[in-house]
Amino acid sequence: MLRLSKKADYGLIAVRHLAEQPKHTACSAKEIARAYGIPTELLAKILQKLAKGGLLVSQHGTNGGYTLAKPAREISAFEVIRAIEGPLFITSCVTDKRECSQMTRCTVREPLQKVNETLVKALSAVTISSLSDSSGALVQIEGGAL
Amino acid sequence: MLRLSKKADYGLIAVRHLAEQPKHTACSAKEIARAYGIPTELLAKILQKLAKGGLLVSQHGTNGGYTLAKPAREISAFEVIRAIEGPLFITSCVTDKRECSQMTRCTVREPLQKVNETLVKALSAVTISSLSDSSGALVQIEGGAL
DNA sequence: AAATATCCGACAACTTCAGTCGGATATATA
DNA sequence: TATATATCCGACTGAAGTTGTCGGATATTT
Numbered sequence: 001m002l003r004l005s006k007k008a009d010y011g012l013i014a015v016r017h018l019a020e021q022p023k024h025t026a027c028s029a030k031e032i033a034r035a036y037g038i039p040t041e042l043l044a045k046i047l048q049k050l051a052k053g054g055l056l057v058s059q060h061g062t063n064g065g066y067t068l069a070k071p072a073r074e075i076s077a078f079e080v081i082r083a084i085e086g087p088l089f090i091t092s093c094v095t096d097k098r099e100c101s102q103m104t105r106c107t108v109r110e111p112l113q114k115v116n117e118t119l120v121k122a123l124s125a126v127t128i129s130s131l132s133d134s135s136g137a138l139v140q141i142e143g144g145a146l
Numbered sequence: 147m148l149r150l151s152k153k154a155d156y157g158l159i160a161v162r163h164l165a166e167q168p169k170h171t172a173c174s175a176k177e178i179a180r181a182y183g184i185p186t187e188l189l190a191k192i193l194q195k196l197a198k199g200g201l202l203v204s205q206h207g208t209n210g211g212y213t214l215a216k217p218a219r220e221i222s223a224f225e226v227i228r229a230i231e232g233p234l235f236i237t238s239c240v241t242d243k244r245e246c247s248q249m250t251r252c253t254v255r256e257p258l259q260k261v262n263e264t265l266v267k268a269l270s271a272v273t274i275s276s277l278s279d280s281s282g283a284l285v286q287i288e289g290g291a292l
Numbered sequence: 293a294a295a296t297a298t299c300c301g302a303c304a305a306c307t308t309c310a311g312t313c314g315g316a317t318a319t320a321t322a
Numbered sequence: 323t324a325t326a327t328a329t330c331c332g333a334c335t336g337a338a339g340t341t342g343t344c345g346g347a348t349a350t351t352t
Contacts (some may be wrong), residue, residue: 002227004148004258005340012254028297043343048299053272059298061350078256081148090150111272112150112223116269122261131257132287151309174328188311194330207319208327301324307340317330322323 002090004081010038011046012077015055016131019072026065046084053083074133078123088123090116126134148236149226156184157230158223161201162277171210192230199229218233224269234269236262240252248290 014032021027029044044079049064055075056066068075082088091112160178167173175190193212197204201221203211214221228234237258 002148002150002231002236007341009168009237009254016254021147026326030297035150039342044298045300051298058298059349059350060296060298062352064297064350066298077261085148091155108162108277110160111271111277115223115265115268115272119261119265122264126257126261131254132219153310176328185311187313190329191331197329204318204329205319206327206329208321210319210328213330294332294352296351299351302344304343305341306340307336310332313333314337315331318328320325320327322325 005085007042007046008081008084010036010043011050011080012128012131013038014047014066015041015050015068015075015080018056018066019128019132020070021067024112026059026063026067028065032063033136050080050083055079055083070129072129074125075128076124077126077131078120079126080128081123089115090119090122090131100105148289151231153188153192154227154230155181156189157226158274158277159184160189160193160212161196161214161221161226161274164202164212164214165221165274165278167213170213170261172209172213174211177211196226196229199225201225201229214274218275219273221274222270223272223274223277226267226274227269234262234266234267 009017013036017032017035024141029047030039032041032047034042047060048055049111051066053070057069058064058066077089091109159182163178163181164173169179175193176186178184178193179186179189186282192205193202201215203215204210204212224234237255
């Protein structure tokens with residue numbers, strides 16, 4: 001079905017939420033989870049991955065939580081998804097290790113990798129700020145160009 | 147990880163194989179499966195779906211099998227994938243039924259659906275004939291890496 | 293010291309995917 | 323007509339991934 005995982009969805013929602021906060025105001029995992037009805041412990045682990053991936057900055061202790069590590073305009077949906085789900089490949093064969101030893105004449109792969117590149121570009125063009133702003137105007141322009 | 151299923155891969159390989167056959171020459175599921183090391187029964191079911199989806203024409207009996215229902219240039223990778231995996235949605239929420247009742251303020255969906263449209267266009271632009279044509283030389287280079 | 297919150301691994305329930313099996317129907321050939 | 327071939331179809335199993343939970347360790351503020 002080629003769909004994005006819920007974790008990625010949750011991550012995008014959370015990052016967008018952080019982008020709408022007044023600057024230097026941290027949000028805890030619990031706070032965001034409750035706001036959107038996401039399981040707290042699950043979102044906590046997602047935010048940890050985003051922090052580990054350098055997209056968020058974490059702060060321990062009372063009134064701690066997460067803040068964006070960069071301006072919202074410099075964070076793309078692709079970065080968020082990759083930090084949560086790992087490298088993004090549309091083909092089922094090529095992951096990290098060698099597979100596909102069975103089908104020597106598989107010419108399907110190369111054209112699909114170009115589709116993969118197109119997808120990465122499309123996801124990279126969607127910034128977190130574009131999710132918050134009007135969620136329409138900017139993206140419609142870029143959507144037409146792709 | 148947002149990857150295509152093996153079934154879709156198998157389907158693309160099989161359709162491309164059929165596209166390379168001399169006209170009006172049918173190939174059986176068993177024949178194709180053995181040529182690429184794909185489990186016979188599995189490929190059989192995939193080809194049945196493609197036939198049901200109107201992309202292939204099936205022929206019972208001895209020397210029967212499958213042939214393309216249309217010229218290879220008029221069959222896209224998107225059609226093959228959709229016939230096998232069903233409708234293609236990148237977002238995890240929107241499928242056929244209404245979900246996402248929890249998050250009312252979810253502005254993530256709309257920009258991602260445009261990414262989805264981009265992906266569909268990219269997959270639609272990849273025709274089966276394009277899998278056969280240019281790939282020969284190029285893929286043998288990459289074939290060593292597989 | 294206490295409350296808060298990130299961090300981390302292990303685990304269970306659930307769903308999907310990949311592959312298998314048995315059997316029914318249809319067709320060409322001898 | 324008999325036989326071999328091949329599509330067709332549903333049900334089933336095992337593997338793998340997804341989703342969510344739990345317990346506990348560490349860090350920080352009050």
